[in-house]
Structure formats: structure tokens, C-alpha cells
Amino acid sequence: MPELPEVEVLVRQLRPRLIGKQIQSIEVLRPRSIRPTDPDTLARTLRRATFVGLERRGKFLIFTLRRPGRRPSTFPLVGHLGMTGRMYVTPAKFPLPKHVPVRLGLRGEQFLFEDPRYFGRLTLDLGSLPEFGPEPLEAAFTAHHLKTALARCSQAIKVKLLDQTLVAGIGNIYASEALFRARISPRTPSRRVRPAALVRLRDSVVEVLEEAILFGSTLPLNFSGSGATDGLFYFGTTADSGSGYEERLRVYDRANQPCVRCGRTIRRIVQAARSTYYCPTCQPSG
């Protein structure tokens, strides 16, 4: 569920369920998922620690824990969901799902990190945090920043949007969506994107992410189960309104369907081994 909006919604859901809770037990079922921390170190460090904070940085989750009587009293735990990671709190007796790299026992509850593809991570190692560009929903993310950062970059703008050092948190879906709204061809070399288009791009990125967070916030997400609303809200539909998320995505996964703006056919291309969707008419190359 990994782009910025999904992580933001998760963090908001998790915060009230974790803050103040003490970790009683630690089980690492999949050591690779906590690398480079080793299971013994994780267990020693987390036992009897209490969650005191949770923040999002790009697509990363930064948990803060406190251990009284030890120094430093407060320390971070870094999480990333990869492609299929989920995190949730359930009653302690909840049956353990199939792919759970880490289980943290709380009092009467458990915190589960489930991750079928094991691309995600939960680690004590801060070196796992990459260099980050500005947060797209904060003031530092401006058209001017894009202009400066892209001035000498020949890489296609779609590919560059996935670069977390340019701006933190955009993934494959919202990259296509933002470019569609800004009417910029995904193939445009970054340095060739006009200043006016960069202004539209900045605005489109903010809009797309904010709308997604807003939408995700309205969903009764069931993080402890499976199904359309289990936290993967890209394609889920709201039970009541009938306004599904699919309708909110204007180009992503819509190859060969009519463009919602002009009616011509949406195309799928592959850039840097990832699918890109766009409307050749609304997002012309020239």
C-alpha cells in the first residue's frame, strides 16, 4: 500500500492504537525483513519499550520508543511497507496470517507487520533511511525547487517523480496521475518541462496526494482483515457512496479506455521497467 497517502493514513490510524502501549514480546519470523538489525538486537532493544511517537517521512514510518532507565531513553524504529506491507494492531489471540515478518506482543494485543512479498522493512538501523527530497505537502515543495532540481536532468519527468530525493513519497500511481492533471507528457526530459508546466505539476502533485489522503481517511479501513478496504485503497470502493477509488484515478490502469477529459484512448508505456499511463492528446510530447 505504499505511496505517501496510504502511509499517511496508516500512520494516523496507528498512532492512537500504539502510543502509550508497551512491548512485552518480540518475534522475528523473517530476519531479512529487519536487516541489518539482527533478531537478538531487536528483541533486546524493544522489550519493555513503549511507543511514544509515530511520524511519516516520505513513504517511511518512524516510530519513537522509550525505555525508562536506559540511555538513550528514546530511540527510533524505522518502517517501510515495500509493495505489499501492512501494519495493524489486533487482539492478542488473533490468528497469525501467513506472511508476518515481525510480531510485537502488547498487553492483550499485538502489533503485526504483515508483508507477503517481503520487500518491506522494520529496522533499528537509521542508515536504512535514504536522502529525502522535500515533503510534497509542506512549504518547501515549490515549483522553484522543481526548476532548480530538474534544470540539468535529462531523465523522463515520470521516472524522475519516483526519485525520492526530488520529492519524497510519490510512487508509480500518483506519478501518472499528477502528470495527467498537469497535462505534461511523461516522456518529457525533465529539464525540458516549461516553467509554467512545473507550476502546474507542483499543484497537481499536491492535489492528487491531498485528495487521496482525504479519500483514504473516509474509508473504514480494516487493517486486521483482508478485502477491498484492508488498507489498499487504490482500487477499493466505498461501500456506501459508490464513488469508488477507481473513478478517482483518472489514467492509472486505464490503458485502452477513453480519456476522461478528451475521450481519446489512454496509452500504457513502460519507463524504467514501470508502467506509465497517459493521454497522448492531453499530454502531448511537443
Next chain:
DNA sequence: ATGGCTGTTATCCG
């Protein structure tokens, strides 16, 4: 059922 697709990103090449 086999093969091709998938939300991420580290790492290894040229």
C-alpha cells in the same frame, strides 16, 4: 495452469 503482471528500492552494471 503457465506466464505475465504488480504499489518499492538497493544494487549492480556500462
Next chain:
DNA sequence: CCGGATAACAGCCA
């Protein structure tokens, strides 16, 4: 350094 390809892994869909 830059950019492209691949690997890490499992599930789902046609």
C-alpha cells in the same frame, strides 16, 4: 555520476 536493468518475493489474473 548517471541511467537502465535486475533482484528481492509472493499472489493474482487472464
